[in-house]
Amino acid sequence: MSERQIQLEVLRYNPETDSEPRFQTYSVPCLNEWVVLDALNYVKDNLDTTLSYRWSCHMAVCGSCGMMVNGEPKLACKAFIHEYGDQIRVEPLANFPIERDLVTVVEDFIAKLASVKPYLIPKEDKPVSAGEFKQTPAQLLTFKQYTLCINCMLCYAACPQYGLVPEFIGPAAIALAHRYNQDSRDGGRDERQEVIASHEGVWECSFVGACSEVCPKHVDPAGALQQVKVASTIDWYKEHLMPWVKK
Amino acid sequence: MEIIKTDVAIVGAGGAGLRAAIALAEADPKLRIALVSKVYPMRSHTCAAEGGAAGVIKSDDSLDLHFNDTVGGGDWLCDQDAVEYFINEAPKELIQLEHWGCPWSREPNGSVAVRPFGGMKIKRTWFAADKSGFHILHTLFQTSLKYPSIQRFDEYYVTDLLVDDGRCQGFTALEIRSGEMRQFQAGAVIIAAGGAGRMFPFTTNGAIKTGDGMALAYRAGAPLKDMEFVQYHPTGLPNNGILLTEGCRGEGGILLNKHGRRYLQDYGMGPETPVGQPVLKTMELGPRDRLSQSFWHEQQKGNTVSTRWGDCVLLDMRHLGEKKINERLPFVRDLSISYLGMDPVKEPIPIRPVVHYCMGGIHTDIKAATPLPGLFAAGECACVSINGANRLGSNSLTELLVFGRRAALSAIDHLQSGLPASKDAVLAAQAQDSAGRIQALFDKNGGTESISGLRSEMMHTMEEGAGIYRTGEGLAATCEKLAELRQRYxxxxxxxxxRVYNTDLMQALELGSMLDCAEAAAVGARDRQESRGAHQRLDFTARDDQKFLKHSLAYYHPKEPARIEYLDVVITKSQPGVRDYSGAKK
Incomplete structure (x- = not known):
């Protein structure tokens, strides 16, 4: 197995001792099939036990290890060493405050996720004893893509608008709201629209599309945002120009 | 130290913890619920489960069939009253999840689809493509946001249980972000903190699966049950242990040795079935223990394929075609291409068995109660036991739901039993002791051992002595090594x-948990002089119902090895028999 010496430049910041972040470079012998996370684990196990970062599944589904790799938001467990040169720079996810080293403060994201009521608000009440709701594969397909979000927050790190306007609810949360709005079992769209069709909601998006480009799960939050915008516009016309038409 | 007073505190916010929290919130909105986890809920390892969740829903299926598959699959070490409760509750829980929005895969008519799984006689595994655990976890997490009474404490590491007056009354936890200790007082505690697969070097388990919940209960005096039963999943990617779901074989994937032979027919799972037409409960749809053991034999015979990642066999899915693979196994394709550079549509994928699941765990009764009053457990960290000596694939996701809810109901019963007031001073003193142990780790300088060094020695000795096949000699060596490592710790x-987000400290605490769990597993395995399910001894090759139709219970000692006692298995209607996975008579 071919091995390559990588200079891993890692942003370090300890709020107890550092006035500002700095970079520390580690020389790491990497196998070509490794991912950046493997290199970080090598550092942690062999070179420097004080380095802090989040990780768990190592298979791009738990969403823990989002970070900037050479300036781009990536999952460290899916950023392959062979796609980079001999120098790799690793920083915490952009647009989030740094807690410590590569660990960011994510409370804002969690609160935004919760704010869009990301749960089924059933159209009809049905006891469990009455069995499942029917949903055809075609109905499932209308929202399936938006269920695939792993909450890794890469889209927030890529979003220029979230960087400028921190109140913006942001791509993943809006995509999740859209996911439930599109679900044939759901009747909660009006409740969610109050949050996501607001100024801090979809209208803040400038449709750069960076969110969809960096999404490791191909959720396409930009697509969801546009669909919500269109739907909100129709709501507005119905409400203001055709008040006799009920939504 | 800040004190957080709650009615029920839950350790772990994966599938079982979230299900318990929701059940508590629904039962009584006034209950104060603390959901405490060392990671944000959606990072929990439930997310990595791929294949699906078993529950009887179709008209060709029956509860009896699910019962028989589970009990036989577990090599008769399951408690049959628990299995009966489990299979009865399973369909309700899966429908409940559907009502909460889980995007289950569907039949053309809109009803929930089911797929075949290993060791199951009927198709009964509900699935959401090949990301079932992920969708279950996110559905539960998102649903939990509806309930204001569920107060989350994300990224808190629980260090010790508080036990006074003979009952569990809370725990101490470290807020990882600040490094500060907190005291949680609770009328009841539910542990739902997952398994301990990380005590082995090659595992499907994420970094967080370090047996912390098991160790918490164990150190507080609750025994660990059947820890010697560790499941190897037969199909992991050879370079990093990433799981390729049993759904690969359920959909029709086949296993080949280096001669292109479907070797499972040589290990009592034949005759060969037509390629692309899987037959339930035979060949590639045999149970995981048998499949992993067959790999070992093929390796001994020199029939495995040499790869740069070691010996492998081949999982061939090419005949399924691109369309079916994309629809049913998209994640498997993505993982194979990304991490191995091989596309299952175009070529067979080299795979080998990989540590996947702990059948054993915190001893609980059928109501998810541990022997320590006030302490309940559910999910992989618990041993009810419905999994016996070998869990059937797709029973564990359902188990999270059924026993997560059950633990919540039992916790409520416990609260209503009229608990005497807590002695705050006693709990505070215990909490101070716990904080003192953490402080001592900080204060210590000039250590002689490295955390990663000890961890790798532990993993190595577990693989050496407590792998797919075991011997008395190998296990004795592993027990001795683990005793040494516990000392050196x-x-x-x-x-x-x-103080801030100190992962060096986290890893030290996690290593301590794993060492305790590993020792319980190794001692249990050494003393179980028979072969049953996932526990296979080369020196005791037969199942011995006379002596070992029993659960092992490991009791903790801080310095000595675990003390093992035995408990009879609950048999209600299925007497131990022969596990027959040959298709011959069917």
């Missing part, structure tokens, strides 16, 4: 002296 030093 006292020599570790935390180099990171910062």
């Amino acid at each position: 006292a020599g570790i030093e935390i180099h990171d002296k910062s």
Whole structure:
């Protein structure tokens, strides 16, 4: 197995001792099939036990290890060493405050996720004893893509608008709201629209599309945002120009 | 130290913890619920489960069939009253999840689809493509946001249970972000903190699966049950252990040795079935223990394929075609291409068995109650036991739901039993002791042992002595090594002296948990002189119902090895028989 010496430049910041972040470079012998996370684990196990970062599944589904790799938001467990040169720079996810080293403060994201009521608000009440709701594969397909979000927050790190306007609810949360709005079992769209069709909601998006480009799960939050915008516009016309038409 | 007073505190916010929290919130909105986890809920390892969740829903299926598959699959070590409760509740829980929005895969008519799984006689595995655990976890997490009474404490590491007056009354936890200790007082505690697969070097388990919940209960006096039963999943990617779901074989994937032979027919799972037409409960749809053991034999015979990642066999899915693979196994394709550079549509994928699941765990009764009053457990960290000596694929996701809810109901019963007031001073003193142990780790300088060094020695000795096939000699060596490592653990030093998000400290605590769990598993395995399910001894090759139709219970001692006692298995209607996975008579 071919091995390559990588200079891993890692942003370090300890709020107890550092006035500002700095970079520390580690020389790491990497196998070509490794991912950046493997290199970080090598550092942690062999070179420097004080380095802090989040990780768990190592298979791009738990969403823990989002970070900037050479300036781009990536999952460290899916950023392959062979796609980079001999120098790799690793920083915490952009647009989030740094807690410590590569660990960011994510409370804002969690609160935004919760704010869009990301749960089924059933159209009809049905006891469990009455069995499942029917949903055809075609109905499932209308929202399936938006269920695939792993909450890794890469889209927030890529979003220029979230960087400028921190109140913006942001791509993943809006995509999740859209996911439930599109679900044939759901009747909660009006409740969610109050949050996501607001100024801090979809209208803040400038449709750069960076969110969809960096999404490791191909959720396409930009697509969801546009669909919500269109739907909100129709709501507005119905409400203001055709008040006799009920939504 | 800040004190957080709650009615029920839950350790772990994966599938079982979230299900318990929701059940508590629904039962009584006035209950104060603390959901405490070392990671944000959606990072929990439930997310990595791929294949699906078993529950009887179709008209060709029956509860009896699910019962028989589970009990036989577990080599008769399951408690049959628990299995009966489990299979009865399973369909309700899966429908409940559907009502909460889980995007289950569907039949053309809109009803929930089911797929075949290993060891199951009927198709009964509900699935959401090949990301079932992920969708279950996110559905539960998102649903939990509806309930204001569920107060989350994300990224808190629980260090010790508080036990006074003979009952569990809370725990101490470290807020990882600040490094500060907190005391949680609770009328009841539910542990739902997952398994301990990380005590092995090659595992499907994420970094967080370090047996912390098991160790918490164990150290507080609750025994660990059947820890010697560790499941190897037969199909992991050889370079990093990433799981390729049993759904690969359920959909029709086949296993080949280096001669292109479907070798499972040589290990009592034949005759060969037509390619692309899987037959339930035979060949590739045999149970995981048998499949992993067959790999070992093929390796001994020199029939495995040599790869740069070691010996493998081949999982061939090419005949399924691109369309079916994309629809049913998209994640498997993505993982194979990304991490191995091989596309299952175009070529067979080299795979080998990989540590996947702990059948054993915190001893609970059928109501998810541990022997320590006030302490309940559910999910992989618990041993009810419905999984016996070998869990059937797709029973564990359902188990999270059924026993997560059950633990919540039992916790409520416990609260209503009229608990005497807590002695705050006693709990405070215990909490101070716990904080003192953490402080001592910080204060210590000049340690002689490295955390990663001890961890790798532990993993190595577990693989050496407590792998797919075991011997008395090998296990004795592993037990001795683990006793040594537990001693040497006292020599570790935390180099990171910062309070803020100190992962050096986390890894030290996690290593301590794993060492305790590993020792319980190795001692249990050494003393179980028979072969049953996932526990296979080369020196005791037969199942011995006379002596070992029993659960092992490991009791903790801080310095001595685990003390093992035995408990009879609950048999209600299925007497131990022969596990027959040959298709011949069917």
